[in-house]
Amino acid sequence: MKLGLDISGGDFAPRANVLGAILALDHLPDDVEIVLIGREEEITPILKEKGVDSNRLSIVNAPDIITMEDHPTRAIPQKPNSSISVGFELLAQKEIDSFASTGNTGAMLVGSIYKVNSIPGVIRPCITSVLPVFGGGDSIILDVGANADCKPDVLYQFASLGSIYAKSVMNIKNPRIGLLNIGEEEGKGNLLTQSAYKLMKNSEDFNFIGNIEGRDLFTGKADVVVCDGYTGNIVLKQAEGMYSITRKLGMKDKYLERFNYENYGGTPILGVNSDVIIGHGISNDVAVKGMLCLAHNVASSGLTKKIKEAFK
Template identity: 70%
Template structure:
């Protein structure tokens, strides 16, 4: 297996990415290699500087960078020699089996949709996030920002994707799926959630347990939380903000320590034809290492192939 990494993505590039790759290389199986995308001279220099061996990695020369300020749709065709563009070229050709980046999320979405394409039958690919629950496990929430506006059938597909991700990657048998709403009753909510509930209530495609409220998000009441990307992003940023506030006030708690983004590294774009992993822009070396390890887990699970089979 070959996992590609955008060396120039994120706020602390290239140091955090190179250091994270060195750490991940020590933990990944011997039959798995990391392919580094970036200016080859810079990559080699950083590898030596940070105690790595350039011979342990494959380096693909990609001298350009898609920055956070670049327009995602225009950046991919305008910067064909960028790390993200080159990464998707090799992913599309099958030369690497996964591609991970902490860079421009919009460009990663555009590259995923237009270079490796959505799985036939998928209306809109989506992004998930991991929410620690008080029971000691994790719940998944999707979408968290890729699709601010959704229709009921899109939420239905999110439920299928999230359920498969929870089962195949996290090993949760028959994951419980909940629809995020302002009340538990099926008549509550806006037109979107009311219509989505009607689609989900009698399904056999996943284990739908009904509506859940915001107070249920961290309780572990369900394994998969489904919502539109606007709502999901607000939930995610609120959780991140609460964790940051506690850190600033010097408050430590075993449960809230699990909100640290370093623990999770990255999350896949679900519903595209290959394994694309997005990490947080502020990722340090530990987060990058965990992003690469999760890329391995997602690829090894053959999640993408199983999604294709389920949808088709």
């Protein structure tokens, strides 16, 4: 298996990404190769500095960089030699099995849709985030930013995608799907959630348990929480903000530490024809290691193939 890694993306590139790849070697099976995609003249000195000369690391030179300021839609065609563009080309040609980046999220979404394409039948690909459950275990929430405006049928598909992910990667046999709303009753919410509820309540595609409220997010009431990307991104950023405050206050707690982004590394884009993983822009080497381990888990689970079969 070959895992592609964008070396030029993120706030601490290229060093954090190269060091993360080195760390990942000890956590991945011996038959996994990591393909470092970026400026070779920046990658090689770091490997030499660390005394790493492994046949499990290879380099594909990509001299250009898509920055966080670049417009996502224009960046891919205007910078064909960038690490993100080259990574997607390798993925499309099946020269790598997955592609991971902590770079421009918009460019990664655009590249996923236009370079490897959405799975037929999927209206809108989406991204997830982990919700640490108090008392142990994790739930996931989707979408968390790829789709700010959604229609009811899109939320229905998010539920299907989340259910497949929970079964395949999280090993939950019959994931409970909850719709994030302002009340538990069927008639609560805005037009979007009311209409989505009607579509989801009699579904045979997933195990829908009804509406859940914001106070239920970290209780494990649902294994998969469904919402539009606008709402999901607010939830995600609020959780990150609260974690930062606890750190500044010097609070140390096992549960609170589970909100540290380093523990999760990244998130897959669900609904595209290959395995694409997006990491946090502020990722350090530990987070990059986690992102690569997630990329391996997703690829090993056959997640994309299972989504394709479900959406035939």
